[in-house]
Amino acid sequence: MSDQILQLDKVLKTYGNYAAVNHVSFDVPKGSIFGLLGPNGAGKTSLIRIITTITRADSGSVLLDGEPLNSRHPEVIGYMPEERGLYKKMKVGEHLLYLAQLKGLSKQQAQQALNFWMERFDIRDWWNKKVEELSKGMQQKIQFIATVLHKPKLLILDEPFSGLDPINTNLIKDEIYQLQKQGVSILFSTHRMEQVEEICERIVLINKGSVILEGNVQQIKNRFKEHRFQIDYEGELPADFEAQMAVVSHKPGSVMVQVAEGSRPNDLLQYFIQRGLQVRAFQELLPSLNEIFIRQVGISNEAAK
Amino acid sequence: MKKLGIIIKREYLTRVTRRSFLIATFLTPLGFALLFVVVGVIFAYKSDDVRKVAIIDYDQILSGSIKDEKNLYFTFVDKSLDEMRQGLKEAGFDGILVLPKIKEITDKRYTVYYYADKPPTPDIELAIKERLGTAMREYKINALQLDRRQLEALDTRIELDPEPLAEKDGEKVKDASVFTSAIASGIGFLMGIIMYMAVFIYGVMIMRSVMEEKTTRIVEVMISSVRPFEMMLGKIIGVGAVGLTQFAIWAILIPLISSGASLLFNVDMSQMNSASAQAAAEVDPDDIQAMIALGMQELANQNWWFMLPAFVVYFLGGYLLYASLFAAVGSAMSDDLGEGQSLTLPITIPVLLAFYIMIAVIQAPNSSLAVWSSIFPLFSPIVMPARLAFEPPLWEVILSMVLLIATAIFFVWLSARIYRVGILMYGKKVTLKELGKWMFYRD
Incomplete structure (x- = not known):
């Protein structure tokens, strides 16, 4: 057994002359929520299709729970694709039973799991409804249940919140956390950066098939920090303030400054205190993942030219 | 393979329980029965347009008697044509038939004249010609003083009875009868047409269903659980089972309802037959009985123990071959049915x-x-079943079966290679050339 649920090593997948996945390597720790990020067409879906055994890599290796991918693995993976659909004419209950049985559950097991989830989402009375009678958001819930019914070890969610209202978004988010607590590892693919920041512990950023960034979210943000601080204060700044400090922006009662690398935050705070200013808030500004994403993708595109 | 079973079950059950399936399956025999009844009524229908015809017969060809037809009445008159022409309507006639004097008894052509506002309808014309033909024959026999018995001996009906060349003692050599080839063509045509229908109805059903799965994006969900090959095969087998079910129901219901309906509406089948086959009118009823008995015997003589299993092999092989091609094409299509035409x-x-x-x-x-x-x-799936009743050489049947099965398996494999790429390909108009390329894509 390994500590990593997923280990990718130099995975390569080409279509014609085009490398959709270009020697990608990264590990997903067990029990984590891992973000797979990248702009449109970066190769996320190609990569996911390799992991879910839909396609095979040309070269490189993928280990799931320490084992090379094999034909039994689809049963321990739950995959919710970005483009997803259901049989419109089927009844909700039958449909979910069908999908669960295809994941290797017996009819009884599927029925039990389904009872649990329908109870949990309070949708027991949907059992005999046809899928086409449900709204898009409702269908999304059915999709989610279909993805987790067979208690997968690895859950792959591609834009799981698209089309959901805030209430249902939270509902699904809570379920994701719940599953994580039970030891399920989650690979989460999206371009909604605020969600990544909120949910994921680690991320990998790919562009044009290659990894351009990988690691712990906090560490990445620290790595790309620009030593900017925001100070909210009461009183008047000294006249030579702008000459002494690198001011990024300045509003009445609030100033953002950039300090030299290696200088201590306390020195900055000291400066304000010594000049008799009341400090109401003091914080270091870390770049958002969104900013890092846009910048890094830009750099990588530039380099490719 | 357990999953294949689950897929087949779903494909089968969702179709069989669908309202449109039930309607098509149970209404089609009713439609056939209705058609049967209507056709019977139409053939039984004779003109209800009553016509009265005056006949001027200068040479007494008809010797003063002619049989009336239903709705067609003949009256002999002694007046001249000009006298008749005036006040024809008042006298209650619709037309005048003039039989001129015969110039030369050996003439093969004899023209009669029909005076009326409207030219005679085909049924009147036919009745007049038939009556006059018989009368003329009688007239000529008398006028030329021919021997009636000798004359009748001139008409000979030829029957060809095929006989086996080899005659072995103790071994029963099948003796083909007059009807062998007619019955065989009938069976052959029926088998051929069933194959043809099956390929089209269920092939297109598969194609549409694959397209639908692709456009609703359910495939994206499915392929994370099952191989595309299993999906495709499950669909082909499931729909095939639907087809067999439907044909089985039809095979029972169509004869049942049709015979029921014909009893109910009292449609005389022999009338239909005689109306369609002119020849039957000249054959006396005993002959018809004998022909039917012979036909039935011929049907019973057919080697069903060979033909039916062979037909099933061709049905399955042909279905598998074409259905897989339809599945491959369906996977390459987008929502637009029209653009799939070229495929x-x-x-x-x-x-x-x-x-x-x-x-x-x-x-x-x-x-x-x-x-x-x-x-x-x-x-072969359509042509060979049609030949089976003609007892083709065994080696031809075996060769064609082997080739068909091998080709069907090959096409399933080939289609699966196109299918696995096609179902995940969106928004591109696909050409045949591209389909060819997909076959060589790696997984």
Whole structure:
């Protein structure tokens, strides 16, 4: 057994002359929520299709729970694709039973799991409804249940919140956390950066098939920090303030400054205190993942030219 | 393989329980029955347009008597044509038939004249010609003083009874009767047409269903659980089972309801037959009885123990072959049915060709066209069943079966390679050339 649920090593997948996945390597720790990020067409879906055994890599290796991918693995993976659909004419209950049985559950097991989830989402009375009678958001819930019914070890969610209202978004988010607590590892693919920041512990950023960034979210943000601080204060700044400090922006009662690398935050705070200013808030500004994403993708595109 | 079973079950059950399936399955026999009844009524229908015809017969050809037809009444008059012409309507006649004097008794042509506002309708014309023909014959026999017995001996009906060449003692050599080839063509045509229908109805059903799965994006969800190959095969087998179910129901219901309906509406079948086959009118009823008995015996004589299993093999092989092609094409299509035309054409053309070849083949079941096309696997599922009743050489049947099964398996494999790429390909108009390329994509 390994500590990593997923280990990718130099995975390569080409279509014609085009490398959709270009020697990608990264590990997903067990029990984590891992973000797979990248702009449109970066190769996320190609990569996911390799992991879910839909396609095979040309070269490189993928280990799931320490084992090379094999034909039994689809049963321990739950995959919710970005483009997803259901049989419109089927009844909700039958449909979910069908999908669960295809994941290797017996009819009884599927029925039990389904009872649990329908109870949990309070949708027991949907059992005999046809899928086409449900709204898009409702269908999304059915999709989610279909993805987790067979208690997968690895859950792959591609834009799981698209089309959901805030209430249902939270509902699904809570379920994701719940599953994580039970030891399920989650690979989460999206371009909604605020969600990544909120949910994921680690991320990998790919562009044009290659990894351009990988690691712990906090560490990445620290790595790309620009030593900017925001100070909210009461009183008047000294006249030579702008000459002494690198001011990024300045509003009445609030100033953002950039300090030299290696200088201590306390020195900055000291400066304000010594000049008799009341400090109401003091914080270091870390770049958002969104900013890092846009910048890094830009750099990588530039380099490719 | 357990999953394949689950897929087949779903494909089968969702279709069989669908309202449109139930309607099509149970209304079609009713439709057939209705057609049967209506056709019977139409054939039984005679003109209700009452006509009265005056006859001026100068030479007494008819010697003053002619049988009336239903709704067609003849009256002999002694007046001249000019007298009759005036006040014809008042006298209650619709037309005048003038039989002129015969110039030369040996003339083969004899023209009579029909005076009326409107030219005679075909049924009147036919009745007059028939009556006059018989009367003329009688007239000439008398006028030329011919021997009636000798004359009748001139008419001979020829029957060809095929006999086996080898005659072995103790071994029963099958003796073909007059009806062998007629019955065989009938069976052949029926088998051929069932194949043709099955390929089209269920092939297109598969194609549409694959397209639908693709456009609703359910495939994206499915392929993370099952192989595309299992999906495709499950659908083909499931729909095939639907087809067998439907045909089985029809095979029972159509004869049942049709015979029920004909009893109920009292449609006289012999009337239908005699109306369609002129020849039957000249054959006396005892002959018809004998013919039916012979026909039944001929049907019983057919080697069903060989033909039915062989038909099933061709049905399954042909279905598998074409259904997989339809599945491959369905996977390449987008929502737009119209743009798929260019892709379905290469499939429909061989099916249509096979159908026309089949029609030619039941006329000449041992021609080289028949032999080669019933071995060629794209045609054999439709052509060979049509030949089976003509007892083709065993080696031809075995060769064509082996080729068909091998080709069907090959096409399933080939289609699966196109299918796995096609179902995940969106928003691109696909050409045949591209389909070819997909076959060589790696997984």
